[in-house]
Amino acid sequence: MKQILKTIIYSGVTIFLTISLIRFPDQALEAGIRGLNMWWEVVFPSLLPFFITAELLLAFGVVKFIGILFEPIMRPLFNVPGSGSFVWMMGMASGYPTGAKITVRLREEEQITKIEAERLVSFTNNSSPLFIFGAISAGFFHDLKLGTLLAFCHYASNALVGICMRFYRRSESKLEQRNSRDSYNFSILRAFREMHETRMKDDKPLGEILGDAVLNSIKTLVMIGGFIILFSVLIKLLYLLGISPAIASIGNQFLSLFGLPDNLALPFLSGLFEITIGANMISQAATDTLLQQAVVISFILGFNGLSIHAQVASILAKTDIRYFPYFIARLLHGTIAVVMTVILYKPLYVDRHTLEMHEIPVTQEVIHGNIWLTIFHYLKDFGPMITICFIGIGAIILYKRKK
Template structure:
């Protein structure tokens, strides 16, 4: 059955359908060149002012840290948490941190780099993409919370629900038998590698760093040049996706569903346009508006899905389970928002937080002058999340040592 489905996916019927859709897309672009040009400019502006400068430093940093082995050293410390809770190697904790701090496709790109280094198998990489696909915190807090909802505290609520629903979706999607096997493997790994009474922890961390760096073998100059080159190439592909999705939204709303405003379809294709659509819909009640925002953040849009899954297809990562995970993430986020609506209102949704507040961003969603401030904020998020994960991992080690005879 697997070979038959694989043949159907690559067979002549699929080829004919994709060719026909491409031909219709060309006709739509040619028939309305001015509107297509304007939507392309909107997608280009979004990529150039927000996506490119926000992601480039972190993609370069991630590849360099993996090559020098620092991610592997962190992985030794995160091994108890990642094995026991998620059934993944400790080194994958870095991809989780990247996904939670810089957003998609940062987690997927870190996963791809680990696959290329031989640190993750194809199945581990697939599950890691399920877990690390999160929206950028600054997008939720600043763009949505401050710029669109004009409620700074709302961004923090949406971010917390976004993270919680994503982790819950991952944990509930793993088959029970596989989860048991991973937990047993994690227990053996914990006993063998992380018993700090038998081997100094610092020595294990340093050994992991040194082995990974020797295995990579690139000099600093070569590593820096290749890291920048790979990151720019990745971002160029992302820019192409964003521009094409902006054009596709215009064509669908103009030809397939004429008369319907563009922003009603935007959430299915692109997250930023979808957030603007939902917050602009005056007919929605606040609770439905928030719930739809959470669901859209969990779904993330076809643009973000393609950005994350496309580079990993050759590594054996399947697209259908990934899409199902995004639907599950969005469903959990929708239900959690409905469930937590009254507590959020009681705890003061209108409260103005005194930290991480950037008022200039409320009026200008793409200030070049504030880009380094945003990068520093995301670095702060990375540090906070890493510390939390390390504390959780250390608590698992202490709990296991107390239970062992």
């Protein structure tokens, strides 16, 4: 009976989407192009180097080396192996869903247990500085100081989530805790030995390793692009059909409990589906203070948006890593980020404005003085070219291997 119900729901939703696409073809096409532009201009070129680098570092045993060195830090703090430090740093630098992608690779190579993977994926998927400073603070709000507040609250609250998740299923991981006590000793010699042994296990030639790294990264990024386009179209269709405004009207009462204006309900709902679209709508909403907008953006940054959730769930689906702990951790991250934003709004934003008298306009001089803004603007210019080139390289590699 349960499976029959699932079949009815899945088929009903699919038919509903098909009819909606036929009803609003022009608007759906416009939304799809907007999602495609976001993917090939920024997402693909910004994530590809991190994905390829992560694949190569795993293949050459460098992650094993890092893991042994950082075991005395990561195990007491987050109750995960030292290799989790690599996942955390890469996820923080490149943004979601890099943390989930690398966690899955570590699980496939049996460098971490199932429970450790579920802990790790819960706090290694966060927004990148490129998105917070480049897209949100400079692109949407035209206020660089807001990026400092959002970034600090986002990363600090994510670290607190990791500390909370260290207690997740702790009673079921006695064996890993006993094994980890033997790994607390800092030893560069043992780290080098483990790195060498890991590299020797993979006897593929260098060219094949590079090809695998490129292909695996492109496959994941194409999947991510599909989700971005799908949710961009879905948000537009829900708005055209009057579903989003109806849900937003119900959400007005929820926001009023926290002293937030009604006109943030629809942008907040959109942000729960896709962060970029929601953040842009929030920046355009009229509010009494910027704090109200910052609070809502902090929550959707921590929650990640259902588009990111779908990407992470798809990446985790081929392993035994469960998605539910990640979902709970995202709710916790959003909640903690909101509390920190309220507390730190005055010292990290208002006081800085008072000292400098006015906000800094986003001019060309400011852009060239900020590394994240510089990267963001270069990606907008050269991102499509990079995307097309690497998709072509991937096609050539696949063609030669099949031939």
